[in-house]
Amino acid sequence: MKRLYLLIFLALFASPVFSIEPGEILADPQLEERAREISKGLRCLVCQNESIDESDAQIAGDLRLLVRERLLVGDTDQAVVDYIVERYGEYVLLNPTLQGANWLLWLAGPFVFLTTLFCVFIAIKGQKNHESQPISEDDMQRLHQILDKDTKN
Amino acid sequence: MLIELGHFTLILAFVISIVQTFLPLIGAQRLHYGLMKVGEPLSLVHLFLLICSFAALSYGFIASDFSLKIVTSNSHTLKPLLYKISGVWGNHEGSLLLWALILALFGAACALFGGNLPASLKARVIGVQGSISVAFLAFIIFTSNPFERLLLAPMNGQDLNPLLQDPGLALHPPFLYLGYVGLSMTFSFAIAALLEGRVDAAWGRWVRPWTLAAWVFLTIGIGLGSWWAYYELGWGGFWFWDPVENASFMPWLFATALLHSAIVVEKREMLKSWTILLAIFAFGFSLIGTFLVRSGVITSVHAFANDPERGFFILLIIIFFMGGGLLLFSLRARIMQTKGIFAISSRESFLVLNNILLAVAGFVVFIGTIWPLIAEGLWDRTLSVGPPFFEAAFTPFFVLLMMALPFGTLAPWKRAKFTKIAKKLIPVLILSLCSLGLLWSLQSQKSLLGPIGISLGIWLVLSSITDLNSRLGKNRDFARLLRLPRADWGRALSHGGLGIAVIGIAGLMAWEVEDIRVVKTGETIQVADYDIRLNHVGPKNGPNYLSIQANITVSKTGAFITELSPERRNYTIAQMPTTEAAIANGFWRDIYVVLGDRQSESSWAIRTYIKPLANWIWGGTIIMAFGGVVSLTDRRHRIGASSKKKGA
Numbered sequence: 001m002k003r004l005y006l007l008i009f010l011a012l013f014a015s016p017v018f019s020i021e022p023g024e025i026l027a028d029p030q031l032e033e034r035a036r037e038i039s040k041g042l043r044c045l046v047c048q049n050e051s052i053d054e055s056d057a058q059i060a061g062d063l064r065l066l067v068r069e070r071l072l073v074g075d076t077d078q079a080v081v082d083y084i085v086e087r088y089g090e091y092v093l094l095n096p097t098l099q100g101a102n103w104l105l106w107l108a109g110p111f112v113f114l115t116t117l118f119c120v121f122i123a124i125k126g127q128k129n130h131e132s133q134p135i136s137e138d139d140m141q142r143l144h145q146i147l148d149k150d151t152k153n
Numbered sequence: 154m155l156i157e158l159g160h161f162t163l164i165l166a167f168v169i170s171i172v173q174t175f176l177p178l179i180g181a182q183r184l185h186y187g188l189m190k191v192g193e194p195l196s197l198v199h200l201f202l203l204i205c206s207f208a209a210l211s212y213g214f215i216a217s218d219f220s221l222k223i224v225t226s227n228s229h230t231l232k233p234l235l236y237k238i239s240g241v242w243g244n245h246e247g248s249l250l251l252w253a254l255i256l257a258l259f260g261a262a263c264a265l266f267g268g269n270l271p272a273s274l275k276a277r278v279i280g281v282q283g284s285i286s287v288a289f290l291a292f293i294i295f296t297s298n299p300f301e302r303l304l305l306a307p308m309n310g311q312d313l314n315p316l317l318q319d320p321g322l323a324l325h326p327p328f329l330y331l332g333y334v335g336l337s338m339t340f341s342f343a344i345a346a347l348l349e350g351r352v353d354a355a356w357g358r359w360v361r362p363w364t365l366a367a368w369v370f371l372t373i374g375i376g377l378g379s380w381w382a383y384y385e386l387g388w389g390g391f392w393f394w395d396p397v398e399n400a401s402f403m404p405w406l407f408a409t410a411l412l413h414s415a416i417v418v419e420k421r422e423m424l425k426s427w428t429i430l431l432a433i434f435a436f437g438f439s440l441i442g443t444f445l446v447r448s449g450v451i452t453s454v455h456a457f458a459n460d461p462e463r464g465f466f467i468l469l470i471i472i473f474f475m476g477g478g479l480l481l482f483s484l485r486a487r488i489m490q491t492k493g494i495f496a497i498s499s500r501e502s503f504l505v506l507n508n509i510l511l512a513v514a515g516f517v518v519f520i521g522t523i524w525p526l527i528a529e530g531l532w533d534r535t536l537s538v539g540p541p542f543f544e545a546a547f548t549p550f551f552v553l554l555m556m557a558l559p560f561g562t563l564a565p566w567k568r569a570k571f572t573k574i575a576k577k578l579i580p581v582l583i584l585s586l587c588s589l590g591l592l593w594s595l596q597s598q599k600s601l602l603g604p605i606g607i608s609l610g611i612w613l614v615l616s617s618i619t620d621l622n623s624r625l626g627k628n629r630d631f632a633r634l635l636r637l638p639r640a641d642w643g644r645a646l647s648h649g650g651l652g653i654a655v656i657g658i659a660g661l662m663a664w665e666v667e668d669i670r671v672v673k674t675g676e677t678i679q680v681a682d683y684d685i686r687l688n689h690v691g692p693k694n695g696p697n698y699l700s701i702q703a704n705i706t707v708s709k710t711g712a713f714i715t716e717l718s719p720e721r722r723n724y725t726i727a728q729m730p731t732t733e734a735a736i737a738n739g740f741w742r743d744i745y746v747v748l749g750d751r752q753s754e755s756s757w758a759i760r761t762y763i764k765p766l767a768n769w770i771w772g773g774t775i776i777m778a779f780g781g782v783v784s785l786t787d788r789r790h791r792i793g794a795s796s797k798k799k800g801a
Contacts (some may be wrong), residue, residue: 022671029778094539109517127494
C-alpha cells in the first residue's frame with residue numbers, strides 16, 4: 001500500500017516545480033557563477049515578474065541551459081545576453097537598457113531630486129520674515145481654547 | 154436567507170453613504186448644526202450595515218455555501234477553518250468588501266473619537282469619508298458583487314490558491330488595507346481643511362495620529378507580506394520589486410513623508426501646502442495601488458482580477474478623488490500662508506530633505522512600475538523593469554536619507570549649529586566607520602554591499618541611542634528617560650528599527666550561502682559550517698493536500714542543532730504543487746532547506762541556504778511599527794479623549 005502511495009506521489013510530482021536543478025550546474029564554479037549572474041537579469045517569459053534563475057517553468061529551465069551552453073562555447077556575458085535578447089526580445093531584460101526613451105526612466109529620479117533640491121534651496125534662502133506680524137485676535141482666542149483644554153488634563 | 158440579508162445591508166450601506174456624504178457637507182457649508190451632527194450617527198449605521206454584510210459573506214464561506222459564486226471559486230469543504238475565513242478576502246470581490254468595511258470603520262472611529270474636533274471640520278471629514286465609501290460601494294455593487302449567486306450550486310468548491318493558504322497571508326491583507334484605507338482619513342482631513350479654508354497647527358496635531366495609525370498598519374502589512382514571501386515562495390527572497398509590492402510600498406513612502414511633514418505643521422505652522430499635497434498623494438497612491446492590483450493591468454502573482462471594466466471604474470475613482478483634491482488644492486492654496494522662517498541648517502531643513510528624498514524615492518518606484526505601460530503605449534516597446542533597475546535607482550536616495558537622518562533628529566528647530574550636532578555624532582560616526590573597515594577586512598569576498606549596509610544600520614541604531622542620551626541632561630539623570638514624551642521614544646525606536654532592518658537586508662543580500670545538489674538518503678553534506686543529513690523521505694497527508702516530507706538533521710561540528718522537515722505539497726483540488734521550505738530560525742542566521750525533485754530510487758535534490766541576519770529584517774520592522782504605536786500613545790494625541798474620560 002505504501003508503495004502505491006509513493007507511486008501516486010511520484011506521478012503527481014513528476015513535473016519540475018523547482019528552480020535551478022542540480023543537473024544544470026556547470027562543473028567550472030567560475031563559469032557557473034557567471035551563469036547565475038546572467039540568469040538573475042533575465043526574465044522568465046511565461047512567469048509573472050520572476051527571473052529565470054528563480055522560476056520553476058519549463059522555458060526558464062531551457063533558457064538556463066541555453067545561457068550555460070553559450071558560456072561553454074566561450075561567449076562573453078554581454079554576448080550571451082545579446083544572443084537571448086535577439087531571440088526573445090527586449091522583454092527578457094529585467095534591467096532596462098538605456099536605449100531609446102529609456103534614459104527618461106533612468107534620469108527621472110536624479111532629475112526630479114536635483115531640481116527640487118535647487119528650488120527648495122532658493123526658497124529657504126529667499127524667505128521673508130513674517131514673524132514680526134502680530135497674532136490675530138481670532139487665532140489668539142483659539143490658542144487660549146486649546147491651551148485651556150491642555151492645562152485641564 | 155442570511156446571504157440575502159448581507160446583500161441587502163450592502164445596498165443599504167451604499168444608500169446611507171450617499172446621505173452621509175451630502176448632509177454633513179451641506180450642513181458645514183451653511184453652518185447648520187443639526188445637519189453637521191447627523192454625520193456621526195450615519196457613519197455608525199454605515200459601519201453596522203457593512204459589518205452585517207461582511208458577516209453574512211463570512212458565514213457563506215464558513216458554511217461552504219456553494220451557491221455563492223466566489224465561495225465556489227475560492228473555497229472547499231476540506232479547507233481548514235482559518236483559511237475558510239481568510240478566503241473571504243482572498244479574492245477580488247471579498248477583498249473589496251473588506252476595503253469598504255475598513256473605510257466605514259475609520260469614518261465611524263472619527264465620529265466616536267474625534268471629540269476635540271471643531272463641529273464643521275468633523276462634519277466635513279465624515280462627509281468626505283462618506284464620498285469615498287459611495288465610490289467604492291458603487292464599484293462593489295455594480296462590478297464586483299460578492300453576493301452573486303450561481304444558478305446551479307456545485308457539490309464542492311475549487312479551493313483557494315494554495316499559496317494563499319497560510320497564516321501569514323491570512324493576516325497580510327487586513328493589515329495592508331487598514332494602512333491603505335487609513336490614509337483615506339488623512340485625505341479626508343486634507344480635503345476638509347481645504348473646504349474649511351484653515352490649515353493650522355491644530356490641524357497638524359489632529360491629522361497626525363490618523364497618519365501614524367495608517368503608517369503602523371502599512372508597515373506591519375508590508376512586513377507580513379515580505380515574511381510570507383520569505384518562507385513560502387521557496388527560495389527565501391523577501392522583496393521582489395513586484396508591481397503589487399510596489400503598490401503597497403509607494404503609499405508607505407508617501408505616508409512616511411507625510412508623518413514627518415505633519416510635525417512641521419504642528420510645531421512650526423510651516424510646510425502646510427506641501428503637507429496637504431502629500432496627504433492627497435498618499436491616498437492617491439493607495440488608490441493607484443488598488444488599481445494596479447485589481448485591474449490586472451500589470452500582470453503579477455497577485456492579480457486575480459483581469460477585467461477591463463473594473464480597471465476603468467477604479468481609474469474613474471482615482472481621477473475623481475486625486476483630480477478633485479488637486480483642483481481644490483490649487484483653488485485654496487493661498488489660505489496656507491507660512492508664518493515663520495528657518496535657516497538652511499535646522500530641523501525644518503532636515504525634515505524638508507527627508508520629504509524630498511522620500512517623495513523622489515516614491516516617484517522612482519512609481520515610474521519604474523508603470524514604465525512598461527508607458528513604453529508599450531507610446532513607443533510600442535514591450536520591455537520589463539525589474540529588480541536591477543529598482544536596486545540601482547531607488548537605493549541611492551534611501552542611503553542618502555539614512556545618512557542624513559541622525560543629523561535631523563538632533564537638530565533644533567529654526568537654526569542649528571552644524572558643528573554642535575556633528576560633535577554629538579562623532580563617536581557614532583567613528584564606530585560606524587570602524588565597523589565598515591572591520592567587516593570589509595573580515596569578509597572573504599570583497600563586496601562593498603554588506604559592510605556599507607551594516608555600518609549604515611549601525612549608524613542609525615547608535616544615533617538613535619545618542620538621540621535619547623542627549624535628552625538626559627547634564628547630570629545624567631536616567632529617570633528622565635521615563636518622563637520623556639512618548640513621541641521621542643517612538644522616534645528613537647522607529648529610527649533604530651529601520652537601522653536593524655537595514656542591517657538584516659545587507660547581511661542577507663551580501664553573505665548568503667547557497668548550495669544545490671543531489672543527496673542520497675542517509676548521506677551528510679556540508680554547507681558552510683553546517684552538516685546536513687538527509688535521514689529519510691516519505692509521504693504525509695494534509696486535509697486538502699498530499700505531501701512528501703523529508704527528515705533532515707542539522708548539526709555543527711558534531712553538535713546537534715535541529716531537525717528540519719521540508720515538504721513538497723500537491724493541493725489536489727486546486728491542482729497546484731507548492732514547496733514548503735523548512736527553516737531553522739536563529740539570531741545570527743537562518744538555515745533554510747528546500748526539498749526538490751526525486752533524482753533516483755533514493756536520492757533527492759536538496760537546496761540549502763544559510764541566510765545571515767535574516768530575522769533582523771522582520772525584527773527591525775516590528776520595532777519600527779512598535780515605535781509608531783508608542784508615539785501614538787503620546788499624551789498630546791490623547792488630550793481630547795482623556796479629558797472626557799476623567800471628566801476634568
